[in-house]
Amino acid sequence: MTRSHPLARLLLVATIAALAVVPLFLDPFGYALRILCLMLLFGALGQAWNIVGGLANQISLGHAAYFGIGAYSSTILFGSFGLTPILGAVVGAVLASIFALLLSIPTLRLKGHYFALATLAAGEMARIVANSWTSVTGGPVGISVPFRPEAGPWALQFETALPNYYLFFAAFLIVTLIFWRVKTSAFGYRLRAIKENEIAAEVVGVDTYRVKLQASVLSAALTAVLGTLYAQFQFFFDPDTIFGVATISVKMALIAILGGVGTIFGPWVGALVIIPLEELANSWLGNSLAGLSQFTYGVLLIVVILLNPRGLISLAETLRDRLSRRNGQ
């Protein structure tokens, strides 16, 4: 068990307080607030991924499938039947869970690279289906979320980004809380056992298949709900973005890995670094050299991961250990 350092606890409270207050001083129609929204949303996505990828070390590169299922489910149900996206999110979560269950049959016995590749293929499959099934998804041209502010809060649509921000903030905190609960429960012990030695875990009584399945389903359902929130925020998306490998699947994994895989604050740090970095790379380099922004972003990530594979959080831990050792003397 990690013991929480008083300084760490203070930092946590300060961070949450800052996240609660800062948007009030920002332009509610502005760019900065939108970036903060995306940071929270992707922080939550990294955290949802962390349940399977971090705790059980099942490196999924197909989470875009769940994200897209969530986005399409609520958007189609809202557009065609006027169903509130709140219920749409529930439908999306159920469909994503079913997809996770079906995907688990062939993939859960796979390990390491093979699991990563199989999930990557599953995400791509979802993208291809969305591109081809034009009658339902609208196909490659994408789909718009109908703007119905008259429907009130049930439509989860807002005039400014500020209510969105608090919605994402709540989602971010809830997913973090779920991750923390999982990590510190018997379920978390079992997931860690699987990560560290799957055969030994079985021999001391962990039903490894079932535990991995439960984690996948939970992670998929949370990712789908976040997909609905994303759709309601962006108002428009197409199969290539919502089911994208680089835009969603890899980004979710990288946010958790860069920050510190399997740690509770890893995705916080990861999202804090990656989302602004990506925006900066896009705005500085996007116009001059197409593609160079992605390249820069990739290079920076490689450098950080090469320097410290345990993630940025571990840098803070090393620093803390060094400080406490100095204080102890």
Next chain:
Amino acid sequence: MSALLEIRHVTRRFGGLVANSDVSFDVAPGEIVGLIGPNGAGKTTLFNALVGIYPPSEGEVIFNGQPIAGWKPHRIAKAGLTKTFQNVALFAESTVLDNVVTGGLVNRSLPEARALAARILDRVGLRAIADKRAGDLSFPERARVEVARALCTEPKLLLLDEVMAALTPIEMEEIITLVRGLRDEGMTFVVVEHHMKAVMKLCERLVVLNFGEKIADGTPEQITRNQKVLDAYLGAGFSTDAEAH
């Protein structure tokens, strides 16, 4: 008294290789049985077959009245049969305590497993290093954590695979006292060990494997006089005073 474990004609093949061939023997409740034989005789393979890692290719295993051959390891552990790993398979990134707690979760809630793990750490003498990362421990310490984690599953029958390798004579004595104490409380053991002095001291009965087949089964006195065993294992320059490694 009926047997706790009945091994009936167990054969395990890996491709063309027969690692265990038609092995049969019983283990009665409260016994400490030594499973000995030269390297490659199939001792660990038999353990792996019993706990379900590599289920028997043929034959039957009856544990506590139930046919368990073919069950997944976690189900066998839940029924009360588990083993320690010869090459040590701890959860290296986790603390000693968390390793042991994980074993306790097989039939208990987390708070119960924590309390049980604390008691076991005391008993096995690991309390002082409970918060250390398992991967940072010395080999003898890790072997003890293996034993503690297995004990925390509260097995009826525990298979110990070379837990005394690389231990000092004093540490070995501690393990022998521990195992005998647990036996007196009702546990049953099958022990693989190369250190013959320790085996003779600990076990009341020995089963000898050679090239995957059982060649002898009897008391230590009978085994040390058995010509087949002397030829295959004990006689081959092996002294009861020598360290195994």
